[in-house]
Amino acid sequence: MNKNVQEKPPVLKSWKQLYTFVFLHLVALIILYYLFTIYFN
Amino acid sequence: MTQIDWIVLFSFLVFVAGYGIWKTRGKKNIQEYLLANRSTPWYTVTLSIMATQASAITFLSTPGQAFVDGMRFVQFYLGLPIAMIILSVTAVPIFHRLNVYTAYEYLEQRFDLKIRALGAILFLIQRGLAAGFTIFAPALILSVLLGWDIRMTIFMIGGVVILYTTSGGTDAVNKTHLLQMLIITTGMLSAFIMIFRLLPPDISFLDAAHVAGKMGKLNAITFDFDWRDRYNIWSGLIGGTFLALSYFGTDQSQVQRYLSGKSVASSRMGLLANGMVKIPMQFSILFIGAMIFVFYQFTMPPLVFNPVVTDEVKSSPYAEQYNQLEQDFQTVHTEKQQGIRNMLDALHGDNPAQLESSRQELMKMRQSELGIRENAKSVIAQANPDADINDTNYIFLSFVINFLPVGLVGLILAAILSASMSSTSAELNALASTSVVDIYKRMLKKQASEKHYLIASKVATLFWGLIAIFFALVANRLGSLIEAVNILGSLFYGTILGIFLVAFYFKRIGSSATFIAAIIAEGVVLASYQFTEIPYLWFNVIGCVVLVGIAVILNPLMGRK
Numbered sequence: 001m002n003k004n005v006q007e008k009p010p011v012l013k014s015w016k017q018l019y020t021f022v023f024l025h026l027v028a029l030i031i032l033y034y035l036f037t038i039y040f041n
Numbered sequence: 042m043t044q045i046d047w048i049v050l051f052s053f054l055v056f057v058a059g060y061g062i063w064k065t066r067g068k069k070n071i072q073e074y075l076l077a078n079r080s081t082p083w084y085t086v087t088l089s090i091m092a093t094q095a096s097a098i099t100f101l102s103t104p105g106q107a108f109v110d111g112m113r114f115v116q117f118y119l120g121l122p123i124a125m126i127i128l129s130v131t132a133v134p135i136f137h138r139l140n141v142y143t144a145y146e147y148l149e150q151r152f153d154l155k156i157r158a159l160g161a162i163l164f165l166i167q168r169g170l171a172a173g174f175t176i177f178a179p180a181l182i183l184s185v186l187l188g189w190d191i192r193m194t195i196f197m198i199g200g201v202v203i204l205y206t207t208s209g210g211t212d213a214v215n216k217t218h219l220l221q222m223l224i225i226t227t228g229m230l231s232a233f234i235m236i237f238r239l240l241p242p243d244i245s246f247l248d249a250a251h252v253a254g255k256m257g258k259l260n261a262i263t264f265d266f267d268w269r270d271r272y273n274i275w276s277g278l279i280g281g282t283f284l285a286l287s288y289f290g291t292d293q294s295q296v297q298r299y300l301s302g303k304s305v306a307s308s309r310m311g312l313l314a315n316g317m318v319k320i321p322m323q324f325s326i327l328f329i330g331a332m333i334f335v336f337y338q339f340t341m342p343p344l345v346f347n348p349v350v351t352d353e354v355k356s357s358p359y360a361e362q363y364n365q366l367e368q369d370f371q372t373v374h375t376e377k378q379q380g381i382r383n384m385l386d387a388l389h390g391d392n393p394a395q396l397e398s399s400r401q402e403l404m405k406m407r408q409s410e411l412g413i414r415e416n417a418k419s420v421i422a423q424a425n426p427d428a429d430i431n432d433t434n435y436i437f438l439s440f441v442i443n444f445l446p447v448g449l450v451g452l453i454l455a456a457i458l459s460a461s462m463s464s465t466s467a468e469l470n471a472l473a474s475t476s477v478v479d480i481y482k483r484m485l486k487k488q489a490s491e492k493h494y495l496i497a498s499k500v501a502t503l504f505w506g507l508i509a510i511f512f513a514l515v516a517n518r519l520g521s522l523i524e525a526v527n528i529l530g531s532l533f534y535g536t537i538l539g540i541f542l543v544a545f546y547f548k549r550i551g552s553s554a555t556f557i558a559a560i561i562a563e564g565v566v567l568a569s570y571q572f573t574e575i576p577y578l579w580f581n582v583i584g585c586v587v588l589v590g591i592a593v594i595l596n597p598l599m600g601r602k
Binding site: 007008009010015018019022023025026029030033034036037039040041 | 083115119122123125126129130250251253254255257259260261262263274304305306309310313316317320321324
């Protein structure tokens with residue numbers, strides 16, 4: 001793996017953490033929108 | 042439109058074109074022209090990716106989609122963050138390591154020239170048509186609602202884009218995207234605030250949301266699986282992931298955005314930030330549509346939002362029939378207002394039984410209103426069989442023109458033109474790159490100076506700009522515009538994605554098996570579109586799975602070649 005690929009992300013400590021964060025953000029959005037749907041429906 | 046609106050609109054057009062040309066002058070080679078010298082910071086990559094995806098159709102059609110069908114369209118984007126993660130892990134490091142200009146260049150390194158050519162040609166056909174549509178869609182709506190000449194609008198949008206994209210290349214596209222996203226965000230935010238100011242004073246934000254929700258417009262997440270249903274969480278997560286993988290991983294108009302990133306980290310951050318921001322952005326636009334729906338529960342809407350077809354039917358022998366429907370519509374609308382207030386009283390009084398009965402009553406009135414609208418559309422179709430009876434795309438702009446204050450109309454129109462120009466410029470830029478790098482430089486003129494290829498890239502940008510204008514001038518109506526664009530993409534994306542998946546993950550599969558599998562997969566997708574009722578999001582999955590499956594089966598027979 002070259003140096004460019006090993007470069008750290010500008011936020012969080014590693015790419016793995018950032019990917020997990022993006023995925024959890026998606027899960028949170030789905031839960032939030034689901035609650036939004038049932039609350040107003 | 043008032044003089045102030047025109048000043049706002051034209052100031053913006055002149056400023057964007059001038060800014061794009063001035064900030065990006067003096068490009069000396071195609072590395073600078075097509076990849077902005079690989080120097081773009083991650084936040085510019087993010088905004089550029091978002092601006093490329095957000096065409097004018099997004100802002101014109103999406104609120105109307107919520108008005109008609111509720112907010113469930115947001116599920117279409119649920120696969121996007123997953124795709125952004127997959128691409129960040131796989132495609133981005135490979136593209137950067139190989140130092141490619143286009144995604145298709147990689148295919149030659151992995152397979153051979155014919156697969157590269159196939160990928161490039163599928164892209165040129167699909168994106169070449171879509172570029173015309175990107176200009177045509179807003180031009181059509183602006184011409185119908187504002188009485189602008191459609192050809193003048195097409196030439197205005199196309200001309201400005203050609204000017205700065207030809208002049209400054211990728212750098213101009215990225216830099217103008219920043220400006221365009223700023224205008225788009227300001228415009229949509231202003232519209233959002235204004236809707237609440239225009240609601241009756243006794244209707245609060247929560248009341249408005251309850252009205253929209255109880256009338257079925259806030260159905261953002263639906264878990265019921267139905268193969269024929271276009272938008273539910275399953276089609277969004279599965280079909281949406283495949284579509285986003287195809288669009289962001291294999292469509293040069295997006296690949297070029299993150300290839301211009303100054304490092305792997307910039308490109309990855311651009312994609313991941315887009316994955317986080319895109320869904321809330323679409324949710325907000327759909328919510329605007331749902332709130333316009335609420336606004337029109339308290340203000341009489343037109344029976345059909347397309348004024349041209351309405352005027353036509355009113356001057357036809359069907360005028361009396363149509364006028365009667367308008368009167369019926371008005372009567373039901375007035376009764377419905379009382380029904381809404383009864384429902385809100387029950388809600389405020391915390392009376393669930395009364396709330397449910399008033400909601401049922403309201404839905405009955407809504408159904409009879411929808412019935413009148415359907416009758417009106419069939420009367421329009423009888424008066425003129427060629428009339429465009431789908432008025433989804435006219436709802437938002439009709440609201441803007443008729444109810445927003447002076448100045449803000451110009452700003453929203455500037456936002457819509459921004460969106461159109463941002464997508465078109467990225468498309469022209471990508472079409473030019475693919476034409477020059479994958480076709481001209483690779484197959485027709487291999488040895489020439491940097492200056493020669495730079496000029497060829499500018500000529501290609503101009504050529505595709507003129508082709509886009511030509512297609513825009515001859516384009517036809519195709520139902521909901523945002524759906525038409527996505528359907529067109531889905532017809533080709535599955536196959537292209539399948540090729541890239543084989544390239545990335547099936548190292549033993551050779552070129553011949555992939556090539557034949559691609560031809561068969563494309564045939565299956567086109568046949569599915571023509572002869573089945575399968576919703577278009579699944580075409581991405583079908584094309585991709587068929588290609589990979591056939592390539593796996595054929596490979597032992599054909600070997601690594």
